[in-house]
Amino acid sequence: MTTETLTPDIDERFRAAAAAEGLLDVAYDVFDDTAIGPLLVGVTERGVCRITFDPEPERELELLARLYGPRVLRSSRPVERLHRELNEYLEGHRRSFDVEPDLRAQPDFYLRVLHELARVGYGETTTYGALATRAGNPRAARAVGTVMNRNPVPIVLPCHRVVGANGSLTGYGGGLHRKEQLLRLEGAIL
Amino acid sequence: MTVAVPPFEAFYESHKAEVFRFLVHKVGPDRAEDAFQETFLRALRAYRRLEHGEHLRAWALTIASNIVRDGARRDRPQGAMPELVTEDGRPAYEELAPLTDVLPPKERAAVVLRYGYDLDYAEIGEALGSTESAARQAASAGVRRLRKERE
Numbered sequence: 001m002t003t004e005t006l007t008p009d010i011d012e013r014f015r016a017a018a019a020a021e022g023l024l025d026v027a028y029d030v031f032d033d034t035a036i037g038p039l040l041v042g043v044t045e046r047g048v049c050r051i052t053f054d055p056e057p058e059r060e061l062e063l064l065a066r067l068y069g070p071r072v073l074r075s076s077r078p079v080e081r082l083h084r085e086l087n088e089y090l091e092g093h094r095r096s097f098d099v100e101p102d103l104r105a106q107p108d109f110y111l112r113v114l115h116e117l118a119r120v121g122y123g124e125t126t127t128y129g130a131l132a133t134r135a136g137n138p139r140a141a142r143a144v145g146t147v148m149n150r151n152p153v154p155i156v157l158p159c160h161r162v163v164g165a166n167g168s169l170t171g172y173g174g175g176l177h178r179k180e181q182l183l184r185l186e187g188a189i190l
Numbered sequence: 191m192t193v194a195v196p197p198f199e200a201f202y203e204s205h206k207a208e209v210f211r212f213l214v215h216k217v218g219p220d221r222a223e224d225a226f227q228e229t230f231l232r233a234l235r236a237y238r239r240l241e242h243g244e245h246l247r248a249w250a251l252t253i254a255s256n257i258v259r260d261g262a263r264r265d266r267p268q269g270a271m272p273e274l275v276t277e278d279g280r281p282a283y284e285e286l287a288p289l290t291d292v293l294p295p296k297e298r299a300a301v302v303l304r305y306g307y308d309l310d311y312a313e314i315g316e317a318l319g320s321t322e323s324a325a326r327q328a329a330s331a332g333v334r335r336l337r338k339e340r341e
Contacts, residue, residue, distance in 0.1 A: 003214060003219040004210070004211050004214045004219075005207075005210075006206055006207055006210040006226070010210070010223050010226060010227075011206065013223075013227065014202075014226065014227050014230055014231075017227055017231060018230070018231065018234055021231065023231065023234045023235060024198075024234075028199075057199075058200075061197040061199055061200065062196075062197060064197065065195075065196075065197040065198075069238060070195050070196070070197055070198060070237055070238065070240075071198045071234060071237050071238065072197040072198055072199055073197075073198050073199050073202065073234075074199055
């Protein structure tokens, strides 16, 4: 009966062909091997649209389908470059990302805040209030906290570099221990 | 209430094994792979146009059998007609499929969904936008017409 079984080879070839023909709204994959634990990542033709520390594929895929279109498929080739860049970063060999984020699903205020966030450099930290000011609304520190919490592409957009006014780490969507790990990696804390 | 279109990954994972087995039976292991790729690429091309997520299994198998038929049309010499046989009192789909081309669309759909994909009449009625009894009538009219064709 072996000839009747779909082999992983044939399965992978379809997934690659689907991406190569440009038929996917989102190609995603789960990286089990990163220094910060498993990551689920999604990319569109425009760039990275999703990185999450808590890969719960079923729920994530529904969300991606709602935001970008139903043609969401696991396919490793389109995410190869992101995979490489993330590993380089997490091993301390990269300070910024060349892959572009795809933020088209973000509301206006989120977009402004995320653009400012993108300018916070490697090894630096800033505060929620300072980021609110740079996004044009000095009183929106709390709202900035919400934007950070919902950052669709953590690590690539460095919400881990945003801390409380008193220097406390405050919070992180992926858990405080990860925020600490990233800041330590960058030499921002000891 | 209609069922939402699932992410393609979920659709593909649910049906890939069965579609592959179906294709191996139809065209043999050597040609099954290409037919498999083409089936799901075709599904992917049409996927954004789906309005609901019902009967996706029948949809996938319909695409697969269309691809088998397109391939057969190119390869098979004209006039080769397979025997119509009965299994458990039902015409076996294998032999039925190439014949159903002669049926009016509604009867063809009812026959294929009933005997090919084993949907019940209520599901077929829903798929065709009519009723259970209309689906039953269409399927039995289709089978009668096919038997007549064979005589």
